[in-house]
Amino acid sequence: MSSFTDLxxxxxxxxxxxxxxxxxxxxxxxxxxxxxxGGAVDVPPVGxxxxxxxxxxxxxxxxxxxxxLEAKGVTVTSGGDVAGIRGTRFDGVDALHDHLVPEVxxxxxxxxxxxxxxxxxxxxxxxxxxxxxxxxxxxVGEDADVTVYDHHASEDLAALVVPQTELDVADAxxxxxxxxxxxxxxxWQLARQSSRVGKDATFxxxxxxxxxxxxxxxxxxxxVGKGGSGAMRAVYFGEAHQMHDFRTLQDHVAPNTSSDLxxxxxxxxxxxxxxxxxxHIGKQASGVNAQQTNRNVxxxxxxxxxxxxxxxxxNNDVRCSHASAVGPVDEDQRFYLESRGVPPEIADQLIVxxxxxxxxxxxxxxxxxxxxxxxxxxxxxxxxx
Amino acid sequence: xxxxTITGLRAGVQGREILRGIDLTVRSGEVHAVMGPNGxxxxxLSNVLMGAPGYEVLGGLVTLDGEDLLxxxxxxxxxxxxxxxxxxxxxxxxVALETMLTEALVATGKASGDVHALMAAExxxxxFDERFLSRPLNVDLSGGEKKRNETxxxxxxxxxxxxxxxIDSGLDVDALADVxxxxxxxxxxxxxxxxxxTHYQRLLTVLRPDVVHVLVQGRIVASGGPELVEQLEETGYxxxxxxxxxxxxxxxxxFxxxFxxxFx
Numbered sequence: 001m002s003s004f005t006d007l008x009x010x011x012x013x014x015x016x017x018x019x020x021x022x023x024x025x026x027x028x029x030x031x032x033x034x035x036x037x038g039g040a041v042d043v044p045p046v047g048x049x050x051x052x053x054x055x056x057x058x059x060x061x062x063x064x065x066x067x068x069l070e071a072k073g074v075t076v077t078s079g080g081d082v083a084g085i086r087g088t089r090f091d092g093v094d095a096l097h098d099h100l101v102p103e104v105x106x107x108x109x110x111x112x113x114x115x116x117x118x119x120x121x122x123x124x125x126x127x128x129x130x131x132x133x134x135x136x137x138x139x140v141g142e143d144a145d146v147t148v149y150d151h152h153a154s155e156d157l158a159a160l161v162v163p164q165t166e167l168d169v170a171d172a173x174x175x176x177x178x179x180x181x182x183x184x185x186x187x188w189q190l191a192r193q194s195s196r197v198g199k200d201a202t203f204x205x206x207x208x209x210x211x212x213x214x215x216x217x218x219x220x221x222x223x224v225g226k227g228g229s230g231a232m233r234a235v236y237f238g239e240a241h242q243m244h245d246f247r248t249l250q251d252h253v254a255p256n257t258s259s260d261l262x263x264x265x266x267x268x269x270x271x272x273x274x275x276x277x278x279x280h281i282g283k284q285a286s287g288v289n290a291q292q293t294n295r296n297v298x299x300x301x302x303x304x305x306x307x308x309x310x311x312x313x314x315n316n317d318v319r320c321s322h323a324s325a326v327g328p329v330d331e332d333q334r335f336y337l338e339s340r341g342v343p344p345e346i347a348d349q350l351i352v353x354x355x356x357x358x359x360x361x362x363x364x365x366x367x368x369x370x371x372x373x374x375x376x377x378x379x380x381x382x383x384x385x
Numbered sequence: 386x387x388x389x390t391i392t393g394l395r396a397g398v399q400g401r402e403i404l405r406g407i408d409l410t411v412r413s414g415e416v417h418a419v420m421g422p423n424g425x426x427x428x429x430l431s432n433v434l435m436g437a438p439g440y441e442v443l444g445g446l447v448t449l450d451g452e453d454l455l456x457x458x459x460x461x462x463x464x465x466x467x468x469x470x471x472x473x474x475x476x477x478x479x480v481a482l483e484t485m486l487t488e489a490l491v492a493t494g495k496a497s498g499d500v501h502a503l504m505a506a507e508x509x510x511x512x513f514d515e516r517f518l519s520r521p522l523n524v525d526l527s528g529g530e531k532k533r534n535e536t537x538x539x540x541x542x543x544x545x546x547x548x549x550x551x552i553d554s555g556l557d558v559d560a561l562a563d564v565x566x567x568x569x570x571x572x573x574x575x576x577x578x579x580x581x582x583t584h585y586q587r588l589l590t591v592l593r594p595d596v597v598h599v600l601v602q603g604r605i606v607a608s609g610g611p612e613l614v615e616q617l618e619e620t621g622y623x624x625x626x627x628x629x630x631x632x633x634x635x636x637x638x639x640f641x642x643x644f645x646x647x648f649x
Contacts, residue, residue, distance in 0.1 A: 331438045336475040336522070339435050340538060341463035341489035350488065354479020354521065361479075 004032060004099050004131065009092040016090070019274045019306050020245055021214045025188065030160045032100060033057035033130030041124050044151045044180070047367030050117040051076065053107065056124050057132040058163075060105045066117075073110040078103045093190050097162040100133035107148070111141035111170070118147040118178075118365050125154035125161060125187065133162040140173040142198075147176040149365050153211070156184035167195035169203045171225055176204045176364035180372070183211035185240065192218045199225030199254070206363055209236035209244045209265075210375055216245040223250075223257035223285075234263040235359040237379050238271025238303070248277035250292065252285040252318075261292045264359050266352055267303035268383035276308040279320055286317040296326040297355055299348070299383060349380050387413045387450055387466060387545035387578060394445035396433040402443060403429045405603035411546055413576035416569075418589050418614070421600035422622045427582045428472060430600070431550040434580075435459055435469040449546060464493035466545030470535040470552050477522040482534070485522060486541055500541070507540040510570075511563045528555025536564045540571065546578040547571075553588035565591035589614045601625045 005027040010017045036056035043052065050069055053076050054062040060078040089095065109115060123134055140146055152163070161183070169175045183189060189212050197203045209215055221230045236244040250259040259279070267273045275294040296305040307324035329348050337347035356376060363369050394407040403426045411417050421427050433440045434447060436459040447454045454462050477485075483500055490496045501518075508515050513533040523531050532552055539547055549568070553561055569592060571577040581592060589597070589611070597613040598605045599622070606625045607613065 332475045333477045335435075335437055335459060336471070336477060337480070337485055337488075338459040339437075339463055339469050339471075340485055340542060341460050341493040342485060343460045343492050344458070346488050346492065347460075350480045350484060351477060354477060357479040 004096065007092050007096050007099065009096070014091070016218075016247060018276075020216060021243055024214070025160075027131070027160075029129070029158075030131035031127075031129055033125075033127035033132040033159075035059060036061060036126045039126065041122050042153070043120065043122055044149075044153075044368065045371050046118055046120055046149050046365050048117045049120045050074075050115045051107075051119040053105065053119065053121040054124075055105060055121065055134050055136070056126050057130060058100065058102050058134040060103065069113070069115060072113045073108070074113060074115065075108045076105070077108070078105045093162065094192070096190070097133045097135070097164050097192070100131055100162055101135045101164075104135045104137060106137040106139065109138075109140045109144045109146045111144060113141065113144045113146075115144075115146040118149040121148060121150040123150065123152045123163065125157065125159045125183070127159065128157045129159070131160040131162070133164070135164050137166045137168070138175070138177070139168045140170060140175045142170040143172045144170070145174040147178070147364050149178045149180070149368060151180045151182070153180075153182040154184045154187055156186060158186045160188045160190075162190045164191070165193045167193070167203070167205070169195060169197045169201040169228075171198040172200045173198065174202045176206075178206045178208070178363060178365055178368070180208045180368075181211055181215055181217070182375070183215070185211065185213055185242070187212050187215075189215040189217070191216060194220045195222065195230065197221060197223050197225065197228040197230050197257070200227040201225060202229050204231040204233065204364065206233040206359065207235075208360075208372055209234065210379065212242060212244070214243045214245065216247070218247040220249040220251060221259065223252045223254055223259060225257075226254045227256050228254065229258040230260075232259070232261040232263070233359050233362065234265070235356050236263075236265040236273060237356065237376055238265070238267045238273055239269050239379050239383050241270050243272040243274070245274045246277070248275075250277070250279045250290055252279070252281045252288045252290060255285050256287040257285065258289040259291070261294075262359060263294045264296075264356055265305065266297045266299060266356060267305045268299040268380070270300070270302045272303070273305040275306070275324070276310070278310045278312060279322065281313045281315050281318050281320070283314045286315050288315070288318040288320075290318065290320045292322040294324040295355070297352055298326060298328050299352065349377070352380060353377065387576070389467070389546045389578060389580070390446075390448045391434075392446045394430075394433065394447060395443040396429060397441050397443055398429065398439060400441075403603050404433065406445070407603075407605060409580070409598065409605065411578045411580050413545065413578050414572050415596065416572060416579045416581065416592060416594045418594035418597045419580060419582045419600050419605075420584070420597060420614070420617060422626070423584070425600045426603045427584070427600055428550060431469055431472075431548045431582055434548055435467065436462055460492065463489070463542075463544070468539055468542060468544035468547040470532070470539060470547060470549045472551040472554060474523045474531045474535055476524045478524055480522050481520070482518055482522055482538075486538065489542065495543075503541050504537065507537045510540065511536050511567050512559075513537050529557055529560045532556050532564060533560060536567055540567060543571075543575060544577070546580065549579060549581045551583055552581065553583055553585060561588070562591055568592055586614050586618050599625050
């Protein structure tokens with residue numbers, strides 16, 4: 001395992017890594033994380049759940065599935081067949097993931113099964129100075145219905161984490177996936193999430209990025225079946241010197257598919273945020289409706305956000321729109337609140353939380369929202385104005 | 386007894402002087418109307434009083450009960466007892482009316498028990514649908530609903546002096562009656578002083594002013610009793626425009642679209 005430092009990483013010359021902090025990554029400062037000792041893991045407050053899956057430093061350490069669902073064939077398995085990881089391998093970071101990943105954790109929801117409560121996945125980090133990678137696969141069978149709440153968190157430790165998640169949404173399935181990233185402030189994340197959406201399936205992915213030092217998330221959603229739809233949502237908040245880096249791809253292969261992306265973020269202090277996203281409409285994909293919106297609010301003159309939406313369309317019969325914005329708190333909104341007697345610093349807090357709430361209020365796990373709002377309020381309170 | 390005193394107020398936007406010396410005094414319980422054609426400086430007056438961004442004070446003094454308002458940030462002007470009902474209330478996505486009013490009452494030391502009950506009572510008085518109370522501020526409200534919303538906040542915040550900037554625009558007859566009745570109640574019951582800025586006479590047929598001022602090209606060129614409203618109805622602003630020095634050579638048209646950009 002010592003050879004992982006020899007892997008050649010991409011550079012910021014590479015288009016996909018433009019604006020990134022990949023050049024700051026020094027693999028030699030990390031050791032591959034050892035097998036976890038299995039300490040206690042905090043489960044986030046998300047209300048009732050149908051299953052719990054605990055992954056520490058990339059390894060499945062515990063799982064429990066509601067007995068009724070187990071009887072219907074819902075399973076959580078882990079296996080060593082890491083060579084079987086499919087999906088396009090792009091660059092050295094994929095190679096790094098493949099090198100570090102100890103096993104593949106798979107959640108299977110068989111055909112037609114409706115899972116009443118969220119399946120909660122907790123991914124935590126234990127090894128100080130460790131490098132780890134989890135590989136999670138969620139397979140949602142035909143006409144099945146499920147919500148997965150995938151919570152990534154750690155104490156304040158130095159770590160490199162390279163998680164990858166594959167989400168398979170079979171024909172007519174309904175799958176709502178939520179990823180919360182609440183790592184400590186010294187964690188580096190190079191994450192990738194890919195989904196395939198089948199015929200008439202409905203998929204949504206929502207990312208809430210709170211933690212990390214440099215936290216990158218590449219999200220690809222491929223609409224492979226006619227009539228499928230996918231929603232991508234994200235909310236992110238950078239403080240201190242954090243950087244949140246999102247790369248998205250809405251890839252429409254099949255006709256009559258739709259996708260809708262809304263990413264909203266805030267950058268405070270000296271933090272940075274990048275959003276670059278592509279809508280790709282293939283030759284066969286007629287009747288597609290695809291949208292992409294990214295808005296950022298900049299809370300400090302030292303903060304920085306970049307927003308680059310792109311379209312690549314090979315079929316004329318489509319409806320596409322994209323919008324992006326980076327700006328300070330709207331001064332008319334601030335004036336309106338101030339004119340009623342609200343001090344400007346509180347007005348700004350209310351406006352920023354309101355701005356981000358457009359994503360949170362639609363979170364498919366409503367019971368998780370109060371704690372996430374609370375976390376945003378706490379982050380906002382910590383920022384220097 | 387509260388008193389708003391405006392003395393020799395001069396103000397502008399981007400280096401252009403719009404208000405060229407305004408003198409006005411509004412006391413508790415009084416209703417003052419400021420009327421004027423497009424471009425006279427009506428909105429500038431209301432915005433400068435509240436400290437809106439983008440406006441520049443060039444001279445003069447504004448005090449509320451002796452306190453120099455122009456030295457205060459906007460929220461402290463509100464805390465001192467000034468309220469501005471805006472011509473175009475701003476939409477603030479994700480911020481509920483109740484949240485804003487609660488923060489405002491806490492910050493200005495007027496926090497009372499149940500903000501929600503206060504809001505509900507005010508909503509009923511002015512016929513504002515209660516289901517709007519939990520909505521984000523002004524989002525998806527019609528023009529008339531926005532004005533009712535401004536009036537509701539006026540009732541909850543209970544300021545000493547309220548500046549109503551074209552509160553009649555966008556209101557249908559019923560809403561105009563509801564809003565005016567509530568403003569008049571507040572002047573009688575809690576001694577609210579009102580500075581109602583308007584382009585049209587119709588507000589003043591329901592909200593009876595004690596004093597009417599004619600604002601033309603940044604100056605008050607006439608003040609009088611309610612009879613001035615009737616006189617304006619007959620003559621329009623033309624006689625006043627001829628009196629005022631027409632610096633740019635362009636006469637404002639009293640029948641022009643009141644929503645047109647006056648600076649175009």
